Amino acid sequence: MAAEFSFADEYVGAPLPYDLPEAIPIEIADQIPIAAIATASLSDDIPVVDPIPVAKPPSTTSPTSVFENSIHDLSSELKNSSAATSDFTDSSFSSPDPDPDPDPDPDPDPDRDADRRVQKQHSCHRCSKGSRFTEKETCLVCNAKYCINCLLRAMGSMPEGRKCVSCIGSPVEDSKRERLGKSSRMLRRLLSSLEVEQVMRAERCCEANQLRPEDVCVNRKRLSPEEMVLLQSCPCPPQKLKPGYYWYDKVSGFWGKEGHKPDKIISPNLNVGGSLMRNASNGNTGILINGREITKVEMQMLKWARVQCAGNPHFWVNADGTYQEEGQKNIKGQIWSRATTKLLCSFLSLPVPSKGANPSGEEVNNMLNRNLPDYIEHRTLQKLLLTGFHGSGTSTIFKQAKFLYRSVPFSEEERESIKLIIQSNIYSYLCILLEGRERFEEESLAEKKKKQPHEPSGTDECDSVTVYSICPRLKAFSDWLLKVMASGNLEDIFPAATREYAPTVAELWKDPAIQATYNRRSELLLLPSVASYFLERVVDISRMEYEPSDMDILYADGITSSNGLTFTDFFFPPLPYEASGIDGADQQDTLLRYQLIGLHTKGLGENCKWLDMFEDIRVVIFCISLGDYDEYFEDASGITLNKMMESKRLFESMVTHETFDQVDFLLILNKYDILEQKIDRSPLTQCDWFDDYNPVSSRHRPNNDRNRNDGTTKAQQAFHYIAVKFKRLFATLTGRKLYVTSSNSLDSDSVDAALRYAREILKWEEERPSPNDFSSFEPTTLSP
Numbered sequence: 026m027a028a029e030f031s032f033a034d035e036y037v038g039a040p041l042p043y044d045l046p047e048a049i050p051i052e053i054a055d056q057i058p059i060a061a062i063a064t065a066s067l068s069d070d071i072p073v074v075d076p077i078p079v080a081k082p083p084s085t086t087s088p089t090s091v092f093e094n095s096i097h098d099l100s101s102e103l104k105n106s107s108a109a110t111s112d113f114t115d116s117s118f119s120s121p122d123p124d125p126d127p128d129p130d131p132d133p134d135p136d137r138d139a140d141r142r143v144q145k146q147h148s149c150h151r152c153s154k155g156s157r158f159t160e161k162e163t164c165l166v167c168n169a170k171y172c173i174n175c176l177l178r179a180m181g182s183m184p185e186g187r188k189c190v191s192c193i194g195s196p197v198e199d200s201k202r203e204r205l206g207k208s209s210r211m212l213r214r215l216l217s218s219l220e221v222e223q224v225m226r227a228e229r230c231c232e233a234n235q236l237r238p239e240d241v242c243v244n245r246k247r248l249s250p251e252e253m254v255l256l257q258s259c260p261c262p263p264q265k266l267k268p269g270y271y272w273y274d275k276v277s278g279f280w281g282k283e284g285h286k287p288d289k290i291i292s293p294n295l296n297v298g299g300s301l302m303r304n305a306s307n308g309n310t311g312i313l314i315n316g317r318e319i320t321k322v323e324m325q326m327l328k329w330a331r332v333q334c335a336g337n338p339h340f341w342v343n344a345d346g347t348y349q350e351e352g353q354k355n356i357k358g359q360i361w362s363r364a365t366t367k368l369l370c371s372f373l374s375l376p377v378p379s380k381g382a383n384p385s386g387e388e389v390n391n392m393l394n395r396n397l398p399d400y401i402e403h404r405t406l407q408k409l410l411l412t413g414f415h416g417s418g419t420s421t422i423f424k425q426a427k428f429l430y431r432s433v434p435f436s437e438e439e440r441e442s443i444k445l446i447i448q449s450n451i452y453s454y455l456c457i458l459l460e461g462r463e464r465f466e467e468e469s470l471a472e473k474k475k476k477q478p479h480e481p482s483g484t485d486e487c488d489s490v491t492v493y494s495i496c497p498r499l500k501a502f503s504d505w506l507l508k509v510m511a512s513g514n515l516e517d518i519f520p521a522a523t524r525e526y527a528p529t530v531a532e533l534w535k536d537p538a539i540q541a542t543y544n545r546r547s548e549l550l551l552l553p554s555v556a557s558y559f560l561e562r563v564v565d566i567s568r569m570e571y572e573p574s575d576m577d578i579l580y581a582d583g584i585t586s587s588n589g590l591t592f593t594d595f596f597f598p599p600l601p602y603e604a605s606g607i608d609g610a611d612q613q614d615t616l617l618r619y620q621l622i623g624l625h626t627k628g629l630g631e632n633c634k635w636l637d638m639f640e641d642i643r644v645v646i647f648c649i650s651l652g653d654y655d656e657y658f659e660d661a662s663g664i665t666l667n668k669m670m671e672s673k674r675l676f677e678s679m680v681t682h683e684t685f686d687q688v689d690f691l692l693i694l695n696k697y698d699i700l701e702q703k704i705d706r707s708p709l710t711q712c713d714w715f716d717d718y719n720p721v722s723s724r725h726r727p728n729n730d731r732n733r734n735d736g737t738t739k740a741q742q743a744f745h746y747i748a749v750k751f752k753r754l755f756a757t758l759t760g761r762k763l764y765v766t767s768s769n770s771l772d773s774d775s776v777d778a779a780l781r782y783a784r785e786i787l788k789w790e791e792e793r794p795s796p797n798d799f800s801s802f803e804p805t806t807l808s809p
């Protein structure tokens with residue numbers, strides 16, 4: 026070893042030998058020509074990356090043979106290990122080639138001397154130059170070594186880390202997994218630190234370099250990709266998992282290699298692998314824990330823990346260590362209750378529950394805070410894009426999602442800014458009302474005049490008063506406020522002055538003229554329905570110490586980021602009935618995280634050009650207000666348009682956008698409550714697109730009463746009609762099926778149901794047969 030150090034010290038400044046063998050004979054080290062080392066130093070013109078993949082270097086360990094060998098080692102280990110494995114006859118495991126070609130590149134010259142063989146073995150795979158002492162980088166798959174001049178040509182941009190181009194996509198040798206993500210000196214010389222970081226990240230996180238689920242067998246069943254994710258991302262996963270055969274006791278969380286005593290306690294209740302076998306750990310004590318015959322050391326541990334073992338009892342042991350005998354209902358004790366038991370376990374090399382373990386299974390509720398490996402994170406994050414026409418309720422749905430699924434829906438900072446928005450919104454609402462009042466006053470005066478054109482105007486004052494008139498003091502305040510708003514200078518008086526004026530605003534709001542104006546709110550196109558909710562409490566809301574309630578936040582308008590994009594990550598907590606008996610599929614659901622991306626139409630750009638950004642969206646949730654059918658707005662050029670028609674236009678451009686040509690759409694027909702309120706007085710045919718609406722109706726029955734023929738209400742009929750209209754439109758435009766649901770986004774349960782429906786759609790999509798699979802039938806019904 027001393028020789029190695031002196032060797033390295035001698036060549037300070039030159040590249041140090043890479044992969045220096047444990048013991049280098051000093052004579053060889055002394056013979057290395059300095060020139061040979063110099064060739065390994067970084068040349069100024071780093072070779073341009075060769076885009077054409079180089080031929081896969083011949084190797085004594087091809088990717089498959091490497092992998093097969095590890096399986097082979099494993100099965101032979103298991104075969105030898107115990108009688109328990111002798112009946113392991115899973116024929117689905119391909120038996121590895123017992124004698125893989127020992128040398129696919131046989132030496133043509135059997136007389137070549139040992140030094141030359143060593144030289145070839147250690148020279149660069151591409152240029153054949155260099156010796157074992159020149160710095161080289163090794164392919165993680167085939168072991169080919171490359172010198173600094175050839176590395177980039179051989180490995181390209183390294184999308185999966187250090188692999189020859191021809192090895193990309195192949196699994197890495199298990200023994201090399203420890204090396205993943207640990208950069209080498211050569212790489213740091215060739216690439217910038219940012220590039221090195223990127224390559225290392227790719228090496229660590231790309232899917233091809235992960236342990237393959239089918240290489241891990243739990244309770245004699247190979248894992249599926251989902252089971253693998255579940256296992257690796259649970260709160261107490263088996264650390265440093267390698268290919269192999271394992272047993273897992275789901276009830277207690279005990280985990281071990283087949284034929285061996287337990288060596289870990291992992292999270293219980295994971296639905297992975299098959300059923301636990303009695304002989305899983307090759308025990309021969311006659312004592313059973315959760316159906317597995319325990320080993321002698323475990324029996325010893327039980328005895329020390331004062332668990333009565335006479336008569337070979339069969340125990341049920343829970344994750345918290347409590348145990349009971351099979352067939353008996355009472356808990357007999359707790360294995361870990363005595364401090365000495367844990368000590369003895371470490372003495373016997375038996376696992377004890379880890380501090381972080383949460384035996385109650387509460388971890389399911391804490392999934393959001395997990396630290397998932399990037400590749401799992403990526404695989405388990407489902408993106409849902411939420412958008413819709415202005416005022417359709419997307420922000421309300423978004424806020425509901427935060428309230429429903431986030432433990433801290435809004436930070437202190439967010440609440441503070443929402444508070445200011447609410448306080449200033451009040452003045453916007455009031456101004457809409459004041460403008461409306463002026464308009465209505467003028468109209469009614471004109472009408473008055475029209476009715477009595479020839480009457481003598483002796484009582485001037487009386488003539489100029491209408492139900493929309495306000496007293497001079499309030500009129501002066503109104504004029505001043507409208508002027509401030511028109512000049513866009515609300516910020517100048519807000520919030521200080523507005524606090525002062527809160528009592529005047531309250532007085533105005535209560536004034537009969539404003540109330541009369543408010544009664545005609547359907548004519549005030551810009552007045553949101555929540556105006557009265559806030560105006561009622563203007564004095565309270567305007568106070569400095571006002572803190573918006575959840576309801577206030579939900580109702581508040583205008584909480585949208587400047588670029589029109591907001592997002593929130595969440596997972597669906599199990600519903601009460603799900604939590605009691607989470608089955609396999611549902612357990613995997615709780616693992617999936619969702620990202621709700623709220624996109625305001627103003628962020629879409631012309632012709633929805635920014636939609637290209639959303640290519641990894643799984644479901645588009647398009648929101649339409651059911652109340653829009655008889656509502657209008659003025660576009661930029663002053664043309665009055667029907668809101669439902671505009672919603673339809675936006676819907677058409679979204680569903681036909683090429684980014685979403687494979688993406689499922691969920692249409693939320695929102696504001697169902699408003700439809701219920703107005704359908705009786707305002708026919709659906711007000712919207713041109715619905716002019717053929719002809720519901721089966723019972724004339725003498727009120728809105729919410731059941732229709733005599735089929736038991737549906739008017740609102741339900743209208744909803745069905747609109748849903749089918751959109752389904753047909755979608756089918757015509759895309760040839761696909763549209764999912765539709767109704768909601769009232771002010772009601773959290775309704776939003777929860779709608780978003781869970783989006784989750785169902787994702788599940789169906791995953792189960793959906795590929796287009797080539799003609800054996801299954803895809804329903805094409807248009808009914809919602």
Ligand SMILES: Nc1nc2c(ncn2[C@@H]2O[C@H](COP(=O)(O)OP(=O)(O)OP(=O)(O)O)[C@@H](O)[C@H]2O)c(=O)[nH]1
Nearest residue numbers: 415416417418419420421553555580696769770771
């Ligand atoms: N009655 C009723 N009101 C709703 C419902 N959903 C939303 N609103 C109200 O409708 C108004 C508009 O809702 P938002 O969620 O702000 O709509 P949006 O799609 O974000 O609209 P913009 O961001 O302004 O384009 C708000 O005042 C909401 O409180 C609903 O289901 N029923």
Ligand SMILES: [Mg+2]
Nearest residue numbers: 419420583585
């Ligand atoms: Mg919004």
